[in-house]
Amino acid sequence: MKGKKVKESKEDTGIQAIPLNANASGNVHGGDILKWIDSVAGVVAQRHCGEYAHQVATAVIDSVQFLSPAHIGDLIILKASLNYTGRTSMEIGVRVEIENLRTGEKKHTSSAYLTFVAMDKNGRPVPIPPIIPITKTEKRRYEEGKKRSDDRKANRKIKTKK
Numbered sequence: 001m002k003g004k005k006v007k008e009s010k011e012d013t014g015i016q017a018i019p020l021n022a023n024a025s026g027n028v029h030g031g032d033i034l035k036w037i038d039s040v041a042g043v044v045a046q047r048h049c050g051e052y053a054h055q056v057a058t059a060v061i062d063s064v065q066f067l068s069p070a071h072i073g074d075l076i077i078l079k080a081s082l083n084y085t086g087r088t089s090m091e092i093g094v095r096v097e098i099e100n101l102r103t104g105e106k107k108h109t110s111s112a113y114l115t116f117v118a119m120d121k122n123g124r125p126v127p128i129p130p131i132i133p134i135t136k137t138e139k140r141r142y143e144e145g146k147k148r149s150d151d152r153k154a155n156r157k158i159k160t161k162k
């Protein structure tokens with residue numbers, strides 16, 4: 001199967017938080033941000049797999065921190081790209097920034113790593129195109145993603161044995 005470059009699947013998007021996204025304190029609900037992270041990562045995963053996958057599913061979301069609160073009216077900027085591919089699974093990294101549209105100030109609030117699995121029509125995992133990391137950053141992310149993927153697999157085996 002022919003490999004694909006990181007730039008072929010990356011996605012940058014922005015969502016303006018509206019009152020519907022508020023939590024009880026009036027700030028943006030963390031769960032809404034998680035949903036946007038999952039959605040944008042899913043776009044990257046499906047775009048990378050193209051016709052090789054009928055669908056992609058979130059298998060794992062690594063721990064996510066919220067370093068700064070987002071307010072209603074802020075632009076939530078999500079930058080997502082592929083870090084690593086296994087045989088049927090892939091890791092996508094998402095960086096989240098908050099932009100105050102009045103002042104132009106931007107703050108990094110979260111970074112997340114998600115593992116997606118490519119599936120056929122019957123929900124069975126299917127092989128995906130290998131990633132082609134080109135730039136220095138892409139190569140570093142690939143190596144770090146591979147290490148995290150190996151750790152997750154080892155962790156999964158320990159849990160399954162119990």
Ligand SMILES: CC(C)(COP(=O)(O)OP(=O)(O)OC[C@H]1O[C@@H](n2cnc3c(N)ncnc32)[C@H](O)[C@@H]1OP(=O)(O)O)[C@@H](O)C(=O)NCCC(=O)NCCS
Binds near residue numbers: 057085088089152156
């Ligand atoms: C994700 C899912 C398809 C994996 O099914 P499975 O039968 O465990 O598949 P396999 O054991 O063949 O693993 C498939 C790939 O996923 C990876 N994987 C599956 N679970 C994983 C986990 N918990 N951690 C890390 N990798 C995992 C495997 O390592 C393998 O990767 P590789 O082919 O690149 O080496 C299945 O667990 C599922 O359908 N989960 C529900 C997904 C879903 O509905 N998500 C939406 C949110 S609820």
